[in-house]
Amino acid sequence: MQVLLIEDEPQIRRFVRIALENxxxxxxxxxxxxxxxxxxxxxxxxMLIVDLGLPDMEGVDLVREFRSWSDVPVxxxxxxxxxxxxxxxxxxxxxDYLTKPFGVAELSARxxxxxxxxxxxxxxxxxxxxxxxxxxxxxxxxxxxxxPVHLTQIEYRLLCVxxxxxxxxxxxxxxxxxxxxxxxxxxxxxxxxxxxxLRQKLxxxxxxxxxxxxxxxxxxxxxx
Numbered sequence: 001m002q003v004l005l006i007e008d009e010p011q012i013r014r015f016v017r018i019a020l021e022n023x024x025x026x027x028x029x030x031x032x033x034x035x036x037x038x039x040x041x042x043x044x045x046x047m048l049i050v051d052l053g054l055p056d057m058e059g060v061d062l063v064r065e066f067r068s069w070s071d072v073p074v075x076x077x078x079x080x081x082x083x084x085x086x087x088x089x090x091x092x093x094x095x096d097y098l099t100k101p102f103g104v105a106e107l108s109a110r111x112x113x114x115x116x117x118x119x120x121x122x123x124x125x126x127x128x129x130x131x132x133x134x135x136x137x138x139x140x141x142x143x144x145x146x147x148p149v150h151l152t153q154i155e156y157r158l159l160c161v162x163x164x165x166x167x168x169x170x171x172x173x174x175x176x177x178x179x180x181x182x183x184x185x186x187x188x189x190x191x192x193x194x195x196x197x198l199r200q201k202l203x204x205x206x207x208x209x210x211x212x213x214x215x216x217x218x219x220x221x222x223x224x
Contacts, residue, residue, distance in 0.1 A: 006036035033057035052078035067093035069153035162222035
């Protein structure tokens, strides 16, 4: 299992790296937000640990950007203890918040808890079949006629959100916020582009979709 630690203080990076390596994690490091996003995109870690006070950007902004294409757990590390800042980080997509200073035992326990929660969610997520397509969320795979279908992170996240709300009308704004984050509720052109891509990859006739149905002026409905 791989974790990416985005923290600008070398001493804290070393402390956290040693603690996690002792628990069996492979740890990658980044000292800036920009570098952290690059590492996250290339290494595809199983968890992110992020400091809020990075030298080139706010950790909250990094989390929002990361959440636009990944759903892996995010643990915040920060010396900021105000409730407002904790709430802001959690609302941006973080899963937990650990205030500095902290001990090895608490860090390890928080990381284990986040990973257990993620594994449990994947294990209990049933496979969904629609037409010739099977979505297996426990294995994070999509197959059509028994053959793997490659979806980007955004396409996969959009499919999962729709599948989790099968039969319901999902507004443009709701889908945008669920998939791209709370600051993207008004950029509906992104949604139209990715919905078109899902239809091309998963519908038998993309021009006459059966499963990814447009609700004119409102949003979309996913039909199994």
